[in-house]
Amino acid sequence: MTTLIKRTDHGDIRELQLDRAPVNALNPMVCTQLVEAIDEAVAAGVGGIVLSGGPKVFSAGLDVPFLLGLxxxxxxxxxxxxxxxxxxxxxxCPVPVVAAINGHAPAGGCVLALCCDYRVMADGPYRIGLNETQVGLVAPDGIQRLMRRAVGAHRAECLLVSGELVESGQALAWGLVDELTDIGGVPTRALAWLEQLLQLPRKPVLATRAIARADLVEALHPDNIRLDHFIEAWNDPDTQAGLRALVAKLGK
Incomplete structure (x- = not known):
């Protein structure tokens, strides 16, 4: 089986790197291997995880051509x-996870980043956001909650309705990411932030973290995703037209 998640240990921290060229599109195999890699890291007793991607694209989101072929x-x-x-x-995840966003992170890539404890992004013309409306999709309530959690209710509404992808500098100003650094140093900076966190007393940090992230976990409960409703909307003519226009654009 092709390995789509690279594992690299940095002492007490494990880096999990999305590794599906060219843009780390998220198909079921990538997602399955990511879940397995997280479980393995926790079972191995790591203190924390860095989730990285690259080069120049953290993850382009779901593999739309694959999905349209189903x-x-x-x-x-x-x-x-x-x-x-x-x-x-x-x-x-019971241990902290830092997103090392070394490039663009639209749609599903943004969702994965929003599920992490801290987000370090490449400084420059790299974009992040939930652009679902631009391709004919409606982000489920649970996913909208993730955006509101990061940037506040009104800013989230503006970004979600327009489907705007913002460059890293604006993402930092609005709280969508936590810090910027040069693209080559993103994983290193993510690792350094996590190393500093792990110097604090472990049990109080993890207990406080669990309380603080309860709303994040709740947002992703199946009742707030309503996957059957989402699948029904997938076949709407407007949605299909938007998705096929996206695929045509990607093919150019």
């Missing part, structure tokens, strides 16, 4: 469920 509703539902399982694995 004619069976059950297969489509299973693919989306696996993505949400990956998001939940990050959100419920």
């Amino acid at each position: 004619s069976d509703r059950d297969a489509l539902r299973a693919a989306w469920e696996q993505f949400f399982e990956a998001a939940r694995a990050l959100a419920t």
Whole structure:
């Protein structure tokens, strides 16, 4: 089986790198392996995890051409469920996870980053956000909650309705990411932040973290995703037209 998640240990921290060229598009295999890699890291007793991508793209989000090729509703539902399982694995991870956003992070890439404890992004013309409306999709309530949690209710509404992807400098100003650094140093800076956190008393940090992140975990509860409703909307003519326009644009 092709390994799509690279594992690198840095002392008490394990870096998990999305490794599906060219843009780390999230298909079920990537998502399944990410869940497995998180579980393995926790079982190994790591103090924390760095989730990275690159080069120049952290993750371009869901593999839309793959999804459009699924004619069976059950297969489509299973693919989306696996993505949400990956998001939940990050959100419920019992140890801190830092997103090393070394490049663009639209749509599903942004969702994964929002599920992490801290976000370090490459400084420069790299964009992040939830652009679902631009391709004919409606972000589920639970995903909208993740955006509101990061940037506040009104700013989240503006970004979600417009589907705007913002450059890293604006993302920092609005709280969508926590700090910027040069693209080559993103994983290193993420590692340094996590190392500093791990110097604090472990049990109080983890207990406080669990309380602070309860709303994040709740946001991703299946009741707030309503996956069956989402799958029904997937076949709406407006949605299909938007998705196929995206695929045509990517093919140019």
